Amino acid sequence: MWTVILVIIIVFVIIALVSRSITPVKRWHQYFTGMQISAHDFYARVEQEVIRRDFPHAKLYVFEELEKGIFSAKRQYLRVTRGDDVVDIGCALFGKEDSFVSWWYSQKEPSFISKIPILNTLMGVNPKNVSFYQQDTATMFRSAIHSTILFVIDEFSETKGYRPLSELDRQPIGGK
Numbered sequence: 001m002w003t004v005i006l007v008i009i010i011v012f013v014i015i016a017l018v019s020r021s022i023t024p025v026k027r028w029h030q031y032f033t034g035m036q037i038s039a040h041d042f043y044a045r046v047e048q049e050v051i052r053r054d055f056p057h058a059k060l061y062v063f064e065e066l067e068k069g070i071f072s073a074k075r076q077y078l079r080v081t082r083g084d085d086v087v088d089i090g091c092a093l094f095g096k097e098d099s100f101v102s103w104w105y106s107q108k109e110p111s112f113i114s115k116i117p118i119l120n121t122l123m124g125v126n127p128k129n130v131s132f133y134q135q136d137t138a139t140m141f142r143s144a145i146h147s148t149i150l151f152v153i154d155e156f157s158e159t160k161g162y163r164p165l166s167e168l169d170r171q172p173i174g175g176k
Contacts, residue, residue, distance in 0.1 A: 021108070021109045022107065022109065025105050026104075026172050026173070027103065027104045027105065027172065028146065028149075028172045029102035030100065030101050030153070030165065031094070031098065031100045032098060032099045032100065032101070034097050034098065035099055035156070035157070035160050035162045036093055036098070037156055038091075039090075042101065042152065042156070043062060043076070045152045045155070045156075046078060046089060047078065053144070053148065055145075056082070057083060058080055059082070060079070060080050061079055062076055062077070065077060075090070077089060082137075083138075084108040085107060085108075085141050085142065087104070087106075087145045088104045088106070089101070089102070089103045089145075090102040090104075101149065103145065103146065103149060105142045105172075107138070110125070110127045113125055146172065150165065153165065
């Protein structure tokens with residue numbers, strides 16, 4: 001009996017040490033009046049385009065998240081990850097005839113190991129010692145996903161006879 005309890009405690013400790021939350025850094029959204037966009041079709045097209053463009057180390061999957069609480073409806077999102085960088089893409093109908101598309105760029109919180117001096121530097125995970133290359137590739141990943149989303153929106157807009165987005169509408173909001 002004590003062995004089982006000890007194993008359960010060890011598993012929870014390992015999960016606590018390894019699991020990392022994500023912190024949103026930047027976002028973008030666009031509301032489309034009079035244009036219905038299917039989330040399923042939009043995510044499928046974004047996924048096809050990310051695969052076609054062959055972004056290095058990018059992984060994609062659809063996940064569900066509750067709208068509010070445990071008894072609320074679930075919404076589907078497309079997540080694109082590359083290392084510690086995460087982009088969650090949302091698409092949904094809004095009202096009778098409208099839709100919106102959004103993305104949230106996040107970075108995973110530093111791991112437990114990255115908080116241990118010397119070991120974090122040896123392992124290359126010191127959050128205070130991020131190379132220019134790491135910063136550049138994180139920025140390029142976010143820009144590449146944003147560009148891909150805009151490309152797909154342009155396709156949907158053209159197909160449905162909707163006006164192209166203005167330059168101002170294409171800009172991300174806030175963050176670093």
